[in-house]
Amino acid sequence: MQVKQKVYELYKGTVERVTGPRTVSAFLEKGVLSVPEFILAGDNLVSKCPTWSWEKGDPSKRKPYLPSDKQFLVTRNVPCLRRAMSVEEEYDAAAAEVVLDDDDDGEGWLATHGVQASESKEEEDIPSMDTLDIGKVEEIKSIPSYFGASEKPDEEEDIPDMDTYEDTGDHSTATPQPSYFVAEEPDDDNILLTRTYDVSITYDKYYQTPRVWLTGYDEARMPLKPDLVFQDISQDHAHKTVTIEDHPHLLAGQHASVHPCKHAAVMKKIIDVMMSQGGTPEVDKYLFIFLKFMASVIPTIEYDYTMDFDLGSPST
Amino acid sequence: MAPKAEVRPRPLPRPLMVEAITSCVETPFGEALRLLKLDVLGTDDSPIPITGYYTPCTHPKVSGSLRLSPESLVPPSANSFGSRNYCPVPGTLINTNNIRGFQNLDVEYLLREEAKKILHDIMSGKIEEGPSLLLRFLVISFADLKNWKIYYSVAFPSLVFKSEMTLLSLRSASLVLSQEKAKSLSKSLKEWRSSNETTVLPFFWVDMSSDSSIVIRQLKDWKDCQDSGQKLLFGFYDNGYRQDYPGWALRNYIAFLSLRWKMEKVQFLCYRERGSEPDLEKSLIGEASFPPPHGWDDSDYVPAAIGWEGEKPGDGRKEKKLKEINLESMSPERRDEEHQ
Known part of the structure; x- marks a missing residue:
């Protein structure tokens, strides 16, 4: 079979550099990736979408089963222009179009948005969608506005000792200089809503799948508190499949991660659908499929995974 | 040229104004700085060379920034980190020992010193060999190790012409x-x-x-x-x-x-x-x-400069932006709590 051949070639090519825990490909059978397959798929992602790069990460966290210069993948400064919470309604509407049919084990991932979104609204006391008026919502004010232009700092406890710090220098009232810079206007809707994310993909040895990590920044490019990150995660997944943890390759900071326990099952399902439609899923495209599927969890984070193939479209 | 009011708010020609840049400091940079202070710097507060990472704008609605990551603290001589997504830019870090030292820094003087380096690199031809020297930046910081916080300000020195661009x-x-x-x-x-x-x-x-x-x-x-x-x-x-x-x-x-x-x-x-x-x-x-400048050839000339992040020269005030990195999640108590 063509795919298997490809996998074998890849394996032969990389095995000298890498010794992975999984030695036999189970991409088609189980939806998982071996380490060499992860490297191959990562290389392909980096070459097709160069906003992604391989990184070494912190030396103290280096994983011996991955090449030292290809520990994980990352794309930085990815915009997130709207809160996922505020687009849930669109998801409800769009649920009918989701390709994958839902039966038992894919639950919570792709096809069930409509149903789950409305259920969880009641369960978790998520603010009613009617109140989500973009540009005026409370959640936006709660973004820490560190010395930002107009907003008063309502997170007083975060700026404690240095509250006393003022730039008292005598130079401060010198003659007004002409304006050389324009700063972003705080009343611009777009800017107010703009957060950015670093999105990284690590290899999860236990589940043998990629795993996605999110590091958020507010509109002033200050790290976003984890609880605010949940606003950018589909409410089906926030606090359930998405949790806050230490990053396996980075030195510090709190990062949101999509737990990989169901990744293989969902990937297997997608692969099956593609094959049933006459497609031949290739393992080097794993991450494109994977990222497309991740978009259901983080629908408003606009990372790059463009590929000219359409997942599950009947025409392929 | 057909005028397009929505694209150009003010008629041309007009004084050249540019969009300010912001820094994006990763939390791991803060942790790397904390460790550097503990293990290497001690009470040494002399300036150290660091590297920032610059990229062009990659999205129609979001500007690019200058990033500081743990790699930023690797000495430039040993730092090979760089790619299309991480264009390395030289910078200077002054990490003071206490809050008083931080407050007492003569920020105008420091900014001018960095601007002088840029001017020198222009005059000596260094820019042709290493164009990113034009983007030189400055960071002043104070690592409050007891409270797991790092306070900092970033400046992007920009030479000021007496005559207008x-x-x-x-x-x-x-x-x-x-x-x-x-x-x-x-x-x-x-x-x-x-x-x-x-x-x-x-x-x-x-x-x-x-x-x-x-x-x-x-x-x-x-x-x-x-x-x-x-x-x-x-x-x-x-x-x-x-x-x-x-x-x-x-x-x-x-x-x-x-x-x-x-x-x-x-x-x-x-x-x-x-x-x-x-x-x-x-x-x-x-x-x-831009009319030709005068007096810049003098080797002792110290150019005027602007560029502290958050500073708005136009309104006559200079409110320097003070940012912080919160490292509380690295504190042993917090980590114990989490693991219980």
């Missing part, structure tokens, strides 16, 4: 260039960005003189190719995303073109991307004029 025109590159030229430029830019040698060079010039193809060249190749009435564009990686203003890097670029190459009027290209591709709709082509 004037913006004569500014339009989307896709409107200025013919389709054929745009295609050719796009192709050349792609090559520039995919070559390991050139992708980390944020300043370049574009030779548009040939009918068929457009050639992008490094600053260091200028000597061989100047004179004759070529059509030239001076290009730079633009962190800004706004259609009505070029980004911050243009100011020092113009200073360089004026002081070193003795130009008084140039056409420039603000290079911006969408995803990984050149985006000629968002990229801008403009023209600026």
Whole structure:
């Protein structure tokens, strides 16, 4: 079979550099990736979408089963222009179009948005969608506005000792200089809503799948508190499949991660659908499929995974 | 040129203003600095060279920033980290020992010192070899180790001309260039960005003189190719995303073109991307004029400079932006709590 051949070639090519825990490909059978397959798929992602790069990460966290210069993948400064919470309604509407049919084990991932979104609204006391008026919502004010232009700092406890710090220098009232810079206007809707994310993909040895990590920044490019990150995660997944943890390759900071326990099952399902439609899923495209599927969890984070193939479209 | 009110808020020509740049400091940088302070620096508060990472704007609605990551603290001599997504830029870090030391820093003096380095690199020809020297930056910090916080301010020194720089025109590159030229430029830019040698060079010039193809060249190749009435564009990686203003890097670029190459009027290209591709709709082509400066040749000349992040020179106040990195999640107590 063509795919298997490809996998074998890849394996032969990389095995000298890498010794992975999984030695036999189970991409088609189980939806998982071996380490060499992860490297191959990562290389392909980096070459097709160069906003992604391989990184070494912190030396103290280096994983011996991955090449030292290809520990994980990352794309930085990815915009997130709207809160996922505020687009849930669109998801409800769009649920009918989701390709994958839902039966038992894919639950919570792709096809069930409509149903789950409305259920969880009641369960978790998520603010009613009617109140989500973009540009005026409370959640936006709660973004820490560190010395930002107009907003008063309502997170007083975060700026404690240095509250006393003022730039008292005598130079401060010198003659007004002409304006050389324009700063972003705080009343611009777009800017107010703009957060950015670093999105990284690590290899999860236990589940043998990629795993996605999110590091958020507010509109002033200050790290976003984890609880605010949940606003950018589909409410089906926030606090359930998405949790806050230490990053396996980075030195510090709190990062949101999509737990990989169901990744293989969902990937297997997608692969099956593609094959049933006459497609031949290739393992080097794993991450494109994977990222497309991740978009259901983080629908408003606009990372790059463009590929000219359409997942599950009947025409392929 | 047809006037487009929504793109140009003020009539041209007008004084050149640029979009400010912001720093983006990763939490792991803070942790790396904390460890450096503990293990290496001790109470030494002398300036240390660091590296920032700059990229052009990659999304129509979000500007690029200058990043500080743990790699930033690797000494430049040993730091090979750099790629199309991480264009290395030299900087200076002054980490003070206590809050008093931090407050007592003469920030205006420090900024001028950095500006002087930029001026020196322009005059001595170092810019041609290492164009990212034009983007030199400064960080002052205080690591409050007891409270797991790091306070810092970042400055992006920008040389101030006594005479004004004037913006004569500014339009989307896709409107200025013919389709054929745009295609050719796009192709050349792609090559520039995919070559390991050139992708980390944020300043370049574009030779548009040939009918068929457009050639992008490094600053260091200028000597061989100047004179004759070529059509030239001076290009730079633009962190800004706004259609009505070029980004911050243009100011020092113009200073360089004026002081070193003795130009008084140039056409420039603000290079911006969408995803990984050149985006000629968002990229801008403009023209600026600037009278020749006086007195800058003097080796003792200390130029005026602006550039503390958050500072707004226009309103006469100078509110320096103070930012913080919270490392509480690294504290042993917090980690114990989490693991229980």
